[in-house]
Amino acid sequence: MLFPTITFAVFFLVVYAANWLLxxxxxxxxxxxxxxxxxxxxxxxWRFVLLLVAATFVNQALGVQIAxxxxxxGGGRAARRWLALSVVADLAALGYFKYMDFFxxxxxxxxxxxxxxxxxxxxxxxxxxxISFLVFRVLTYTIDIYRxxxxxxxxxxxxxxxxxxxxxxxxxxARARDFLPQLRAPRDPHSIDxxxxxxxxxxxxxxxxxxxxxxxxxxxxxxxxxxxxxxxWETLWGIAAYSVQIYCDxxxxxxxxxGVSLLLGFELPENFNAPYTARSIQDFWRRWHITLSxxxxxxxxIPLGGSRKGRGRTYVNLIVTFxxxxxWHGAGWTFVxxxxxxxxxxxxxxxxxxxxQARGLREPGATAGARMLQRLAVFVFVSVAWVFFRxxxxxxxxxxxxxxxxxxxxxxSAVTWPVVGLVVLGIGIQYVPRGLVERLEGGLSRxxxxxxxxxxxxxxxxxxxxxxxxAAEFLYFKF
Amino acid sequence: MPDDRHDEGSRRLxxxxxxxxxxxxxxxxxxxxxxxxxxxxxxPEEPRRSRVPDESRPPWDDGAPPPRRRDTYAAAGAEGAAxxxxxxPSRGADDEWSDxxxxxxxxxxxxxxxxxxxxxxxxxxxxxxxPEDRRPRRRRLSAGAVLAAMLIGFFVAGLLDAKVxxxxxxxxxxxxxxxxxxxxxxxxxxxxxxxxxxxxAEALSAMLGRGExxxxxxxxxxxxxxxxxxxxxxxxxxxxLYIIGDSMAQxxxxxxxxxxxxxxxxxxxxxxxxxxxxSRPDFFDWPQRMIDQIVELDPDATAVLFGANxxxxxxxxxxxxxxxxxxxxxxxxxxxxxxxxxxTKGGRRAYWVGNPIMRDADYRERISMMDHIYEAEAKxxxxxxxxxxxxxxxxxxxSYSEYLPDESGDPVLMRAPDGIHLTRxxxxxxxxxxxxxxxKDWGIPxxx
Numbered sequence: 001m002l003f004p005t006i007t008f009a010v011f012f013l014v015v016y017a018a019n020w021l022l023x024x025x026x027x028x029x030x031x032x033x034x035x036x037x038x039x040x041x042x043x044x045x046w047r048f049v050l051l052l053v054a055a056t057f058v059n060q061a062l063g064v065q066i067a068x069x070x071x072x073x074g075g076g077r078a079a080r081r082w083l084a085l086s087v088v089a090d091l092a093a094l095g096y097f098k099y100m101d102f103f104x105x106x107x108x109x110x111x112x113x114x115x116x117x118x119x120x121x122x123x124x125x126x127x128x129x130x131i132s133f134l135v136f137r138v139l140t141y142t143i144d145i146y147r148x149x150x151x152x153x154x155x156x157x158x159x160x161x162x163x164x165x166x167x168x169x170x171x172x173x174a175r176a177r178d179f180l181p182q183l184r185a186p187r188d189p190h191s192i193d194x195x196x197x198x199x200x201x202x203x204x205x206x207x208x209x210x211x212x213x214x215x216x217x218x219x220x221x222x223x224x225x226x227x228x229x230x231x232x233w234e235t236l237w238g239i240a241a242y243s244v245q246i247y248c249d250x251x252x253x254x255x256x257x258x259g260v261s262l263l264l265g266f267e268l269p270e271n272f273n274a275p276y277t278a279r280s281i282q283d284f285w286r287r288w289h290i291t292l293s294x295x296x297x298x299x300x301x302i303p304l305g306g307s308r309k310g311r312g313r314t315y316v317n318l319i320v321t322f323x324x325x326x327x328w329h330g331a332g333w334t335f336v337x338x339x340x341x342x343x344x345x346x347x348x349x350x351x352x353x354x355x356x357q358a359r360g361l362r363e364p365g366a367t368a369g370a371r372m373l374q375r376l377a378v379f380v381f382v383s384v385a386w387v388f389f390r391x392x393x394x395x396x397x398x399x400x401x402x403x404x405x406x407x408x409x410x411x412x413s414a415v416t417w418p419v420v421g422l423v424v425l426g427i428g429i430q431y432v433p434r435g436l437v438e439r440l441e442g443g444l445s446r447x448x449x450x451x452x453x454x455x456x457x458x459x460x461x462x463x464x465x466x467x468x469x470x471a472a473e474f475l476y477f478k479f
Numbered sequence: 480m481p482d483d484r485h486d487e488g489s490r491r492l493x494x495x496x497x498x499x500x501x502x503x504x505x506x507x508x509x510x511x512x513x514x515x516x517x518x519x520x521x522x523p524e525e526p527r528r529s530r531v532p533d534e535s536r537p538p539w540d541d542g543a544p545p546p547r548r549r550d551t552y553a554a555a556g557a558e559g560a561a562x563x564x565x566x567x568p569s570r571g572a573d574d575e576w577s578d579x580x581x582x583x584x585x586x587x588x589x590x591x592x593x594x595x596x597x598x599x600x601x602x603x604x605x606x607x608x609x610p611e612d613r614r615p616r617r618r619r620l621s622a623g624a625v626l627a628a629m630l631i632g633f634f635v636a637g638l639l640d641a642k643v644x645x646x647x648x649x650x651x652x653x654x655x656x657x658x659x660x661x662x663x664x665x666x667x668x669x670x671x672x673x674x675x676x677x678x679x680a681e682a683l684s685a686m687l688g689r690g691e692x693x694x695x696x697x698x699x700x701x702x703x704x705x706x707x708x709x710x711x712x713x714x715x716x717x718x719x720l721y722i723i724g725d726s727m728a729q730x731x732x733x734x735x736x737x738x739x740x741x742x743x744x745x746x747x748x749x750x751x752x753x754x755x756x757x758s759r760p761d762f763f764d765w766p767q768r769m770i771d772q773i774v775e776l777d778p779d780a781t782a783v784l785f786g787a788n789x790x791x792x793x794x795x796x797x798x799x800x801x802x803x804x805x806x807x808x809x810x811x812x813x814x815x816x817x818x819x820x821x822x823t824k825g826g827r828r829a830y831w832v833g834n835p836i837m838r839d840a841d842y843r844e845r846i847s848m849m850d851h852i853y854e855a856e857a858k859x860x861x862x863x864x865x866x867x868x869x870x871x872x873x874x875x876x877x878s879y880s881e882y883l884p885d886e887s888g889d890p891v892l893m894r895a896p897d898g899i900h901l902t903r904x905x906x907x908x909x910x911x912x913x914x915x916x917x918x919k920d921w922g923i924p925x926x927x
Contacts, residue, residue: 016626017626020626192622445617453630
């Protein structure tokens, strides 16, 4: 079920009403929200629901075992074994559904190239939507229990955590220790932050329907499908437009998920914070897909040794973390390459800072012009990396980049005023001061339910009329 | 901000050589010796969190240890709570995310943390959050009031967009679901019209140039003045190729466009519409679109790929014809034939591309039926070539396969997960087969 559809609107109205009617009877509410979430997820394919059920019972059983082992004197080794089993089981599920064919195909190709044939069968396994998010989410449960930062929840509560539909498909990756406490007691039906929720939902819908989908169909798809048909100028805007598209698409999903959760009485962590205002790659990753980058930091980079094992190892850890981050996004070498580009970029940034620190130099204070240049440089770096993320193959990505120099001489007709305007708007909204957004949220919250209904009606009307007919899938579903 | 974290000591040693034995993170996944924390006094209200959890601390600067938040869930006495080994100092609920917010030593490493402030380029209070006491207050609503707001919003937006929604629903496959939805929408559409609430949408659409465009007629498709085919195709006098179809043509069409234009003798224009076909001109009127585009683009030839959405009931003279019935086949063949007439008027050529083998049995049967209709109609229409692609996507046993050997014998992924659409490699394969026919027909030297 897609957020920007009438089907979801009807689904949500029913779920919303039942949510608050059942909330006083918390146990019943939990069963209800699990059922509603299964309907939401099973809308694509009912078999996907089995995955949620399996993820719930397997991780719950292992979480309980980990906690029991930790509670025993000298149970550390046993706890570690249970944790290892949980990590292996979850990653095996991810590996099976998402990477089996990728690895088998790559190995076949390698063996074939040395004359050993292609011995591994390719299965083309049905990929459940959002499985990467699901696996990372449930891993926070067992790992945090092992770390002593969380006690096992009841199976019912954990079932809600696994299946809660707002974040089910594309995040934010809410950690178990942040979400489960919210299930302790009924949510307050008299304290819904509707002003913020409606702002997030309407802003998300506008970003998705008015900016991302327009840019996708009017320039991005063409530039990436037939690069040789586009001039350098068009390719340049096509690449910038994709950077804006992926931001407006993915952050829209997060915003809508957070807004929908707020209406149901739950808080989710924020996932984006004006990423294209970043002045360094490191800064970019503090602002882009925050719940993933912090997950990678806490559950991968730091366990690898982080920056504690010397400079060289730090750089290696950064690159390894990002190679795996790339692979998390998709079973393809383009994603690995994209991750590698970011990993190397981060390592180089770090090396430069280390070198300056070693010489006792401090970062020079930047002028306003220099700051803008830094932001531009980061945007260019990130955009070039996105080309590999978007392209069908690494060769295809280089074909797009090659057009930047090979397509000189003509301007072409793909760069229209709406395209330019929406690219500028997609970047510009990230420079809107937070304070202004918060004032708008406050203003919306104070006009009461009738006023909010009117704003909702007007905004939905404008989005539906100005946007394309029919909703396109969110890009991050496939991850 | 309260700062009574039990791991404060370790936070002062972000670059130490792993001497901090409390940090399992430096030693694989060794569990910490410290326990989960005590019950929160503020339960059951969960701690207020920053909306931006990681303002200052770079994710890749692990100068500070990972967040060591206490288990407030367990602390509240939830089922299965672990027995704490040792009580930890209490932390205020407000510092739930404070590990992230503290500008720790981690900011030393790497590039400048946030330049001119944790919030962004204009300083911490510009893109960042306003200080708590200066933040605008938000009024909270009750669940009933929010429901009322949503009902008003959806109802009024529904009235304003009733006609747009009705048009979308009309485009759905004929059947009970569509009929029910249209029946439910009917009062909304009537009310919207009576109150003239459909005017703003019409005005907005007209402003955006989305209104009903003037159409061309088949009479405007000019007859041949000079021989269009055969003729010598040169770089100066390129073959103008028009590519049309449904979502299948998205990948196939762009592959054909790429391959065709690599010859430098063909100029291609791709025009596809997702979910469209010849069964439902009420959803998208391809016969009219073909006429309009032929008048405007004056192509020499058209490559066509339809069928993926055509295996559905059709409305014909007020009657619903069941897909696959004899009557359905007659009507569909008439539509295909008429499209071929349009596309070949004025001495133009048409390359009607058959569909590849499909995964699901029922669907495969329908597609096969339509392929037979295309082939039969192509034989009746001079200037139309039918290009079968079924076998191009079948394995050596003649069955559907996601993976097929490429030229070197390596298995490559040809099909999308839905068992219908093509991957880029699959699109290239279908496009190459089509281009071979086009080049042969026009005497264009084939590419090596």
